[in-house]
Amino acid sequence: MKRKIARIVTTVAVMLGVGFSSIATVKAGEDNYTYTYDYWGDVQESPDAYTVAQVFDYSALGIDRNLKAPESLFVKGNIVYLCDTGNNRILELERTGSDSFRMVREITEIKGAEPSTFNGPSDIAVDDDGDMFIADRENNRVLRVDKDLNFKMQFTRPSDQAIDSEMTFRPDKIVVDTAGRIYCESTGINKGLLKFEEDGVFSGFVGATRVSYNFMDYLWKRFASQEQRAQMVSFVPTEYDNVYIDKEGFIYAVAGGLDEEDLKDETVDAVRKLNLMGNDILVRNGEYPVYGDLYMGGAGGITGPSYFKDVTVLDNDIYICLDQNRGRLFGYDDQGRMVYAFGGNGNQAGYFRKAVSIEHMDNDLMVLDQLDGTITLFIPTHYGQLIYDAMAHFDVGEYDESQACWEQVKMLNGNYELAYIGIGRNLLSKKQYKESMEYFEVKYDDENYSRAFAQYRKQWIREHIVTILVLIAVLAIVPMAIGKVFSLKEEIDNADIFKLRR
Amino acid sequence: MARSRSYQKAESKEEKRMRRAAWLQHWGKTMKFAFYCLTHPLDGFWKLTHEHRGSYAAANTILILAIFTRIIKLKYTSFLFLNVYWEDVNVFLYIASILFPLSLWVVGNWALTTLFDGKGRLGDVYMGTCYGMLPYPVIQLPLMIISNFVTIEEGQFYSVLSVLSLVWCLILIVCGMGQIHAYSAAKTLLFTIASLAAVLVMIFLLMIFFSMVTQGVSYFISIGRELMFRM
Numbered sequence: 001m002k003r004k005i006a007r008i009v010t011t012v013a014v015m016l017g018v019g020f021s022s023i024a025t026v027k028a029g030e031d032n033y034t035y036t037y038d039y040w041g042d043v044q045e046s047p048d049a050y051t052v053a054q055v056f057d058y059s060a061l062g063i064d065r066n067l068k069a070p071e072s073l074f075v076k077g078n079i080v081y082l083c084d085t086g087n088n089r090i091l092e093l094e095r096t097g098s099d100s101f102r103m104v105r106e107i108t109e110i111k112g113a114e115p116s117t118f119n120g121p122s123d124i125a126v127d128d129d130g131d132m133f134i135a136d137r138e139n140n141r142v143l144r145v146d147k148d149l150n151f152k153m154q155f156t157r158p159s160d161q162a163i164d165s166e167m168t169f170r171p172d173k174i175v176v177d178t179a180g181r182i183y184c185e186s187t188g189i190n191k192g193l194l195k196f197e198e199d200g201v202f203s204g205f206v207g208a209t210r211v212s213y214n215f216m217d218y219l220w221k222r223f224a225s226q227e228q229r230a231q232m233v234s235f236v237p238t239e240y241d242n243v244y245i246d247k248e249g250f251i252y253a254v255a256g257g258l259d260e261e262d263l264k265d266e267t268v269d270a271v272r273k274l275n276l277m278g279n280d281i282l283v284r285n286g287e288y289p290v291y292g293d294l295y296m297g298g299a300g301g302i303t304g305p306s307y308f309k310d311v312t313v314l315d316n317d318i319y320i321c322l323d324q325n326r327g328r329l330f331g332y333d334d335q336g337r338m339v340y341a342f343g344g345n346g347n348q349a350g351y352f353r354k355a356v357s358i359e360h361m362d363n364d365l366m367v368l369d370q371l372d373g374t375i376t377l378f379i380p381t382h383y384g385q386l387i388y389d390a391m392a393h394f395d396v397g398e399y400d401e402s403q404a405c406w407e408q409v410k411m412l413n414g415n416y417e418l419a420y421i422g423i424g425r426n427l428l429s430k431k432q433y434k435e436s437m438e439y440f441e442v443k444y445d446d447e448n449y450s451r452a453f454a455q456y457r458k459q460w461i462r463e464h465i466v467t468i469l470v471l472i473a474v475l476a477i478v479p480m481a482i483g484k485v486f487s488l489k490e491e492i493d494n495a496d497i498f499k500l501r502r
Numbered sequence: 503m504a505r506s507r508s509y510q511k512a513e514s515k516e517e518k519r520m521r522r523a524a525w526l527q528h529w530g531k532t533m534k535f536a537f538y539c540l541t542h543p544l545d546g547f548w549k550l551t552h553e554h555r556g557s558y559a560a561a562n563t564i565l566i567l568a569i570f571t572r573i574i575k576l577k578y579t580s581f582l583f584l585n586v587y588w589e590d591v592n593v594f595l596y597i598a599s600i601l602f603p604l605s606l607w608v609v610g611n612w613a614l615t616t617l618f619d620g621k622g623r624l625g626d627v628y629m630g631t632c633y634g635m636l637p638y639p640v641i642q643l644p645l646m647i648i649s650n651f652v653t654i655e656e657g658q659f660y661s662v663l664s665v666l667s668l669v670w671c672l673i674l675i676v677c678g679m680g681q682i683h684a685y686s687a688a689k690t691l692l693f694t695i696a697s698l699a700a701v702l703v704m705i706f707l708l709m710i711f712f713s714m715v716t717q718g719v720s721y722f723i724s725i726g727r728e729l730m731f732r733m
Contacts, residue, residue: 040587446582450653457651 033350034342036416039287039444041294044415049331049340049384050365052350053099053377061093062103067373072123072173073359073366079104080359080366081124081132082375088118090134095361099377112151113143125176133182135171142171142184142196155182158194158202175245183243183251190239192278193253206278209237209255212267238268242357246313250275252282254321256307263291263305270308271321271332285447286337292323292330293341302326302345310358312365316391320358320365327352329365329378337418339387350376363388383412390422399426417443428452433459525559532557536564536633540640543674547681550633551626558625561632564639569600571639571646580649583660603701604631610700611679615693620683630682634674641667 034046058066061082068086075081080101082091090107109116119138126132130147142155157169171194173185180198183206192208221229240253251274262268270291273282288294292306306323313319317334327346331339344351357368363385365378380388390405406422413419424439425448433456440449461468535555539546550556573596576586608631612624622630645663652660679697680690 039585441581444581444585446654450582450655454653 033344034340036338036340037288037294038415038417041288043295046340046416047383047412048342048381049387050329050342050378051381053364053379055349056101056375056377058373061091061101061375063091063106069370070368070373071356071370073357073368073375074124074126075359075361075366076126078361079126080361080375081126082368083121083124085120085122085137088121090118090121090124098379107149110143110145110149110151113145113154115139122171123173125174125182127176127180128178133174133176135174135184137170137172137187140169140171142174142182153200155184155196155200155202158196160202162191162205163189173240173242175243175251177245177249183245185240185243185253187239190237193240193243193251193274207251207253207272207274207280208278209240209272210268211237212259212262212265241308242310244311244313244319246317246319247315250281252311252313252319254308254311256309256324258291258305260296260305263289270306271311271319282336283334284336286332286335287444288338290321290332290336292321292328293326300345306330309356312358312360314360314363314388316388316395318388318391320360322355322358322367324355327355329358329367333391333418339418340384350378352376383409386412387418394422394426394429397429399429402426421445421448424448424452428455431455528557529559529563531555532560533563536560536636539633539674539678540636540670543677544681547630547633547674547678550630550678551622551682552684556629556633558629561629564636565600565604565632567639568635569597571642572596572600575642575646578650579646580652582652582654582657583649606701606704607631607697610704611693611697614696614700615679615683615685618693620685620693622679622682626682627679630678631675634678635671637667637670637674641670 032043032045034048034050035043036046038044054060058064065087067082067084070083071085072083073080074083078095080093080095082093084091088108092104092107093101094104096102108118118134118136120136121134122137123135124132131152132143132145132147132149134143134145136143140157144152144154146152155171157163167188169189170187171184172187174182176182182196184194184196186194190209192205195203195206197203217232221232224232238255238258241256242254244252246252253272253274255268255270255272258268258270263270266289269280269282270289271282272280275281282290284290292308296303296305302325304325306321306328307325308321309324310322311319318331318339320329320331322329323343326344328341328343330341333339342350343355345353347353352367352369353371354369355367356370359366359368363380367376367378368374369376386405386409390402390409393399393402393405403423403426406419406426409416410419410423420439420443424436424443424445427433427436427439428448428451433452436452437449437456440446440452532555535546535550539550573593575584576591576596608624608628612620612622612627614620615622615627641663645660645667649657649660676690676694679685679694680687683690683693685693
């Protein structure tokens with residue numbers, strides 16, 4: 001008996017040890033795991049903003065059998081919904097600790113619908129009342145069920161003339177807003193997101209992507225015959241790959257598989273932020289457009305631009321895009337400037353084989369790998385947390401605290417653009433124009449520099465107005481006076497009375 | 503003997519001073535004339551060579567000034583308008599970026615116009631072209647200083663003036679070329695284009711020349727290597 005207890009204790013100890021060492025070793029300290037781009041587009045190595053807490057496979061999540069081609073994650077509170085598409089089930093997992101999950105239930109069928117089981121459930125969204133919206137893709141429907149899985153209603157193929165009659169309705173990704181409207185990305189429909197009202201009525205398309213076309217192709221088409229034209233590539237908008245609705249109700253939509261040239265010419269957008277009208281309101285003030293990697297070379301047999309498969313938006317408006325092509329995560333701030341980029345393709349922790357979905361719980365990130373059937377949990381490092389703190393302090397007007405955080409970030413990463421600009425913006429808010437100009441100049445932030453400089457110039461003129469006026473007066477009066485003296489002298493020299501005397 | 507020599511020396515010193523003063527005066531006058539050419543391109547460039555109002559000294563000064571401007575503005579223009587990737591800057595390339603096209607143009611233009619009764623000699627073409635480059639330093643230098651006192655919103659004038667300085671140079675050089683060779687307007691335009699074609703031909707020939715030389719040299723190097731390995 002005693003020996004048995006001892007054995008159990010050692011097993012637990014070993015398991016704990018393995019657990020700890022896995023945390024320690026996966027600290028992703030490899031060269032260039034995390035990086036940013038500087039003003040010139042050069043890669044600048046960066047300290048890790050995120051570190052892998054743990055990689056969860058099905059057993060670590062408490063699931064009975066392996067995941068099969070899972071497609072989506074959804075987070076509501078501390079509950080994670082995992083669409084195990086290939087197994088036709090949805091798993092509800094509760095996060096019980098910083099790095100542990102507990103399986104709550106397995107959803108395989110619902111009450112009161114026909115058919116009651118799923119066929120390729122590809123996405124789920126949950127509203128504040130706990131109602132679940134399930135994109136049941138191969139059954140061509142979006143289900144709305146309450147939290148006890150009782151069928152409430154379903155959204156099916158709209159009988160609208162705007163939709164091609166041959167087109168099937170295969171809802172792939174959905175989001176639901178606070179009013180209960182759903183926005184659906186459907187495979188094969190490229191006119192934008194399908195918008196359904198709360199009562200299930202289709203009310204139109206939202207936010208179609210821009211169509212890009214090559215001018216030469218366009219010219220060729222003009223002169224081509226009907227048959228030739230039919231064989232050519234037609235200019236169609238690209239489908240979205242995924243959608244995310246942020247806490248303010250703006251929809252972030254990403255599109256992967258875009259053309260490299262189109263991205264570089266900025267004729268297409270990899271990420272769009274749609275308002276209620278479906279207009280793109282994403283701020284793009286960064287030096288480079290929001291499309292992930294700037295270099296699309298063929299390193300490691302991977303070519304082409306980043307393929308944004310999913311996006312998630314943190315509460316501080318930083319949005320993180322998941323690149324399926326190179327298995328990387330790209331964080332952008334609300335101005336469209338890159339905050340960090342990290343990840344890669346591979347088998348180690350923190351690398352992916354086929355990343356399909358990203359979600360966040362507070363500032364922790366979860367990435368779903370389709371081939372491995374694993375969830376990788378990332379938690380912010382000290383460095384990452386400092387960046388978030390600095391931004392949070394700035395947003396509420398605590399400029400001293402924000403500046404202190406940015407100073408620390410700068411100490412950790414002297415090449416970081418946002419740290420310098422962040423310090424500069426805080427100094428600018430504190431009306432320390434001269435100092436802020438120096439920080440903006442270091443990182444070539446011309447707009448903020450101009451803002452600070454305009455103020456500094458105004459201040460300088462106000463302080464030196466007396467000197468300036470005196471100087472102008474002196475410059476204007478002295479030559480006049482000299483001229484006067486000379487003319488007077490001449491007059492005196494030529495005056496008749498003096499001549500007479502001589 | 504010794505006395506006369508020292509006497510001579512004293513005189514030549516005096517002469518030297520006089521000559522230097524005269525040279526300086528001439529330089530000043532010809533430099534001043536360059537500014538006349540800025541605003542009177544046709545009249546100015548006619549007088550430049552046909553009435554000997556220009557000098558090589560002034561032409562060289564303008565050329566050096568232009569090169570100086572081109573380099574100094576990298577450093578002292580506000581970063582709002584000009585960002586320099588210092589890792590890639592090669593000052594000699596910047597110098598060559600003026601000297602190389604200049605020499606190609608001068609030689610190409612002279613080589614053509616001398617066959618088609620152009621009145622200018624090689625030196626005249628050089629002088630005229632250098633005089634024509636004056637707007638570049640005259641506009642760019644003050645612009646460089648002013649750029650540090652404006653914001654980006656007020657900076658629209660920068661690009662306009664920047665382009666203006668180049669266009670002005672271009673007009674002056676073309677006008678100057680026509681006047682120096684005593685060409686009509688149509689002939690001037692024709693020979694401007696022809697000279698540019700000549701420049702392209704020369705670049706082509708130079709490239710062939712250099713690649714041939716490289717191959718020739720590498721041929722002998724490999725023969726030498728071969729011999730060394732055999733022995």
